[in-house]
Amino acid sequence: MSVCRRAAITANSSLAKVASIPTPFSKSPIPFLPPPKHVKFDYGVQVALTRQRAKSFSPFLSTPTNMSVIAGFQGGQQVRYAHTDVCKYPNFDYYRRDSTRDPTKSQSETEVDRKMVSYLVVGVGLSVFAVGAKQLVRATVNFLNPSKAVLAVSKLEVDLASIPEGKNAVFKWREKPLFIRHRTDAEVDSVASVSLEELRDPETDQDRVKDPKFLVLLGICTHLGCVPISHAGEYGGYYCPCHGSHYDASGRIRKGPAPLNLEVPPYSISDSGVLVVG
Structure with missing residues (x-):
């Protein structure tokens, strides 16, 4: 028209x-x-x-x-009833979203379609931010961790043949005292016959050693961090002179204020009889 x-x-x-x-x-x-x-x-x-x-x-x-x-x-x-200077009215439908071109639809009917792109952009942005934050935290934590060279030095190798039977050797591992005890058959039988009901921190001797003849412990009392004395105390294992904690030959607490057994560090024993701690 x-x-x-x-x-x-x-x-x-x-x-x-x-x-x-x-x-x-x-x-x-x-x-x-x-x-x-x-x-x-x-x-x-x-x-x-x-x-x-x-x-x-x-x-x-x-x-x-x-x-x-x-x-x-x-x-x-x-009142001017006619415009003769306008030949064609502009149409801006090209710049509008498809969900807003229909004038018969209300705002609530097109809300999901109009906001879907915004939700998608926000979701993708949050995902990228989470991945970036994860990488940043990982890089920061890895920077604070000891390097491979430090970890290599932190390993300790001990020839078990150099420790006589019945003796307790003391080493330094990661700035901590390390006990390696070559137990006798009597000590092995004694700690193996103890009932778990008698222990404050129940743990069998088989769970604490990889070779029944050798016991590997950190020489730090679980009460306040003192260094116990070997072959002392009422149970013939270790005795802490600071507050009187008694441990047996398996490093388990038997008497005194210490709440837990002596800690067993991660270690392995090779076929050649070399013990590697760390």
């Missing part, structure tokens, strides 16, 4: 509204009905009819070429 034809229809409908206003000289509105919809529109005929109808209520309108409508009780307001 052309702009001029659309303007004529607009003017005709506006005049119909104005024509229905009651006049001061008559209580009934000016009889004016728009043409039926099935009548074919003729621009020239409609312009002539419009001019003729405008003359019938000239007290309320100026000349037909400069028509006005009554605004309130004081005076008229100029």
